[in-house]
Amino acid sequence: MDVRTVADLSPAERRALFERDAGVEGVREDVREIVERVREEGDVAVREFAEEFDGVAVGNIDVTDEAARAHDELADADDPVLDAVQEAAANVREFHERQRPEDWRDDFGGRELGRRFRPIDRVGVYVPGGAAAYPSSALMGIVPAVVAGVDHVAVATPPAEELNPVTLAAIHEAGADAVYQVGGAQAISALAYGTETVTRTQKVVGPGNKWVTAAKSIVQGDVEIDFLAGPSEVLVLADETADPELVAADLVAQAEHDPNASVVAVMDDAALADAVADAVDAQAADRERGETIRAALDNDASGVLHARSMPEAVLFAEEYAAEHLSIVADDDEALLDRITNAGSVFLGPYSPVAAGDYAAGTNHVLPTNGGAKRYGGLSVDTFLRSSTVQRLDRDALADLSEPITTLAEAEGLEAHAESVRKRFE
Ligand SMILES: NC(=O)c1ccc[n+]([C@@H]2O[C@H](COP(=O)([O-])OP(=O)(O)OC[C@H]3O[C@@H](n4cnc5c(N)ncnc54)[C@H](O)[C@@H]3O)[C@@H](O)[C@H]2O)c1
Numbered sequence: 001m002d003v004r005t006v007a008d009l010s011p012a013e014r015r016a017l018f019e020r021d022a023g024v025e026g027v028r029e030d031v032r033e034i035v036e037r038v039r040e041e042g043d044v045a046v047r048e049f050a051e052e053f054d055g056v057a058v059g060n061i062d063v064t065d066e067a068a069r070a071h072d073e074l075a076d077a078d079d080p081v082l083d084a085v086q087e088a089a090a091n092v093r094e095f096h097e098r099q100r101p102e103d104w105r106d107d108f109g110g111r112e113l114g115r116r117f118r119p120i121d122r123v124g125v126y127v128p129g130g131a132a133a134y135p136s137s138a139l140m141g142i143v144p145a146v147v148a149g150v151d152h153v154a155v156a157t158p159p160a161e162e163l164n165p166v167t168l169a170a171i172h173e174a175g176a177d178a179v180y181q182v183g184g185a186q187a188i189s190a191l192a193y194g195t196e197t198v199t200r201t202q203k204v205v206g207p208g209n210k211w212v213t214a215a216k217s218i219v220q221g222d223v224e225i226d227f228l229a230g231p232s233e234v235l236v237l238a239d240e241t242a243d244p245e246l247v248a249a250d251l252v253a254q255a256e257h258d259p260n261a262s263v264v265a266v267m268d269d270a271a272l273a274d275a276v277a278d279a280v281d282a283q284a285a286d287r288e289r290g291e292t293i294r295a296a297l298d299n300d301a302s303g304v305l306h307a308r309s310m311p312e313a314v315l316f317a318e319e320y321a322a323e324h325l326s327i328v329a330d331d332d333e334a335l336l337d338r339i340t341n342a343g344s345v346f347l348g349p350y351s352p353v354a355a356g357d358y359a360a361g362t363n364h365v366l367p368t369n370g371g372a373k374r375y376g377g378l379s380v381d382t383f384l385r386s387s388t389v390q391r392l393d394r395d396a397l398a399d400l401s402e403p404i405t406t407l408a409e410a411e412g413l414e415a416h417a418e419s420v421r422k423r424f425e
């Protein structure tokens with residue numbers, strides 16, 4: 001890879017990095033058609049798109065029993081992959097249980113005010129599975145919904161002649177209530193609007209490629225969504241203490257997800273930048289998914305960048321607002337203090353992004369395309385809604401009657417004022 005200098009980036013290069021869209025805009029119109037066809041034609045369209053995009057003639061769309069069977073078969077065979085799924089699930093559950101908010105009520109001087117949290121009834125979780133299998137995303141999407149207490153968790157995952165048994169087992173292990181084999185934009189539409197087979201849900205969550213991400217942005221409004229969690233991204237912020245081989249390994253790892261993945265390293269040390277660029281090229285050539293990795297490395301939103309100073313590198317990282325931010329530097333905590341825009345942060349040489357991807361316990365469903373400037377990743381909150389509660393005593397309402405009636409009259413809403421006065425007649 002060529003090393004570029006932050007200060008010398010052209011306006012077009014800056015736009016490609018900071019306004020990246022991972023290919024989503026380019027497929028938006030095609031995806032709109034897919035979403036509409038599924039909305040109007042239901043299962044018929046789901047089956048047609050499965051043939052067209054996945055090359056599969058789908059039998060049963062509902063594969064809930066198959067997921068349970070896949071789980072039983074791995075358990076009966078004492079397959080160590082099920083142990084890995086269960087260990088990861090336990091860590092994800094433990095971390096997310098800490099996020100469950102408590103209902104509360106407090107006395108504000110005669111005004112008893114509070115907040116209560118209740119789960120959404122029916123949610124749809126998309127579990128990707130086109131270019132790779134994603135049992136880990138099943139855990140990340142479903143476990144927080146179960147922890148939140150969602151009544152019905154419906155899952156959609158791409159169809160296959162033979163569905164991936166580890167993905168199915170992870171979906172079952174995580175606690176899904178219904179599982180459908182439908183992928184891509186058609187899955188998002190099915191979960192958003194329902195079909196003859198697929199339950200209509202109130203909120204659709206989960207990561208996916210550019211087609212999935214475009215579909216989520218289209219159904220948003222008709223149904224709640226979590227946020228856009230598209231092709232993976234990592235930004236490594238490093239100083240001269242970083243090991244270039246490890247920086248490169250984390251870049252190459254995220255690059256293997258998708259040709260539209262974006263991977264960046266920015267550092268204040270020119271020699272390190274050269275070493276990282278060389279290590280990335282060497283490692284990419286050795287990896288099984290070399291073609292995908294090379295495409296991701298070569299896209300306009302990826303790069304190895306040299307900054308004139310760490311403050312300049314930090315500003316770059318803030319503007320980039322990466323899904324994953326890895327800080328590999330002597331004083332990583334001081335750098336972290338200056339960062340606000342990142343989906344998930346990885347500190348120190350023993351915190352590779354892959355740890356969070358699979359098993360540390362934090363969620364890997366995270367905002368891409370700069371979304372980290374506006375929202376955080378998937379959590380228990382994603383599946384909750386809150387209500388406020390109040391009980392005022394007579395004196396508290398009497399104390400407030402002046403501001404309430406004055407404001408009501410200022411708004412020309414006399415009946416509001418009267419509803420307070422009536423209580424003191
Ligand atoms: N941001 C996050 O939190 C996060 C987490 C995990 C994974 N990811 C991303 O999820 C994605 C997974 O991608 P994937 O492709 O492996 O699986 P996927 O399930 O997202 O996509 C597969 C589906 O894409 C559809 N598709 C393929 N070609 C199409 C075409 N030409 N037209 C219309 N639809 C088409 C098919 O319906 C197929 O079922 C990767 O980009 C990965 O980086 C992101």
Ligand SMILES: N[C@H](CO)Cc1c[nH]c[nH+]1
Nearest residue numbers: 136137231232233357364
């Ligand atoms: N890095 C992905 C999120 O962008 C999550 C993942 C799943 N499997 C491996 N990685």
Ligand SMILES: [Zn+2]
Nearest residue numbers: 232253254357
């Ligand atoms: Zn990953």
